[in-house]
Amino acid sequence: MTPATRFLVVLDVDSTLIQDEVIELLADAAGSRELVTEVTERAMLGEIDFAESLRARVATLAGLPESVFTDVGRIIRLTEGVPELIAGLHANGCRVGVVSGGFHELLDPLAAELSIDHWRANRLEIVGGRLTGRVLGPVIDAAAKASALREWALADGVPLPRTVAVGDGANDLDMMDAAGLAIAFNAKPRVRAAADLAIDVCDLSQVLPLLGLRG
Secondary structure: OOOOOOOEEEEOOEOOOEOOOHHHHHHHHHOOHHHHHHHHHHHHOOOOOHHHHHHHHHHOOOOOEOOHHHHHHOOOOEOOOHHHHHHHHHHOOOEEEEEEEEEHHHHHHHHHHOOOOEEEEEEEEEEOOEEEEEEEOOOOOHHHHHHHHHHHHHHHOOOHHHEEEEEOOHHHHHHHHHOOEEEEEOOOHHHHHHOOEEEOOOOHHHHHHHOOOOO
8 A cells, every 4th residue: 555545444343343243143043142142241341361252152153054154144234334434434545454353254255345455353163064163273362453453554554653443342452552543432441441532322434533534
């Protein structure tokens, strides 16, 4: 990218880019929703280590058929204002990234459909067409989210002071700390307190005026 790139905006996915927590939608299919929801909430509050919580939640998905990704993909709900935000950022010479503690299997088609420039997530192990209950490779945790923001900023030629991080949970805090501007989106109290700005309505297009941009 040229130095003309105005901002790099990196968003969390679950409960930010989308209204859902994908792990909970997968857990519905596995019959483990109650357990998974409890662990997710504790992880987002920062009460337990994210990587530990992810492995515990993913373990409950063992045995699900690979077709569950198609089923869940059909019911994922975009947060209001996402298409307007991405179009507005691109129209103003910005780049958009999303980084998720969720899963590539569901994020890949969504990110491509939305014309997102960068994305990163966890990958689930599948053997014989079924989930094993394990994650492949390093977990995308708080530190990995911050690393992704720095990596994409370097690739796009965007100085860190012109990077923006948008998130809602404790695993977004490192990314928000690394960014030039941290925006809490319908966030947990700890995240809201750490952010530079907060959006308390469920409409991501509200990021645009915070950056002095129009849709």
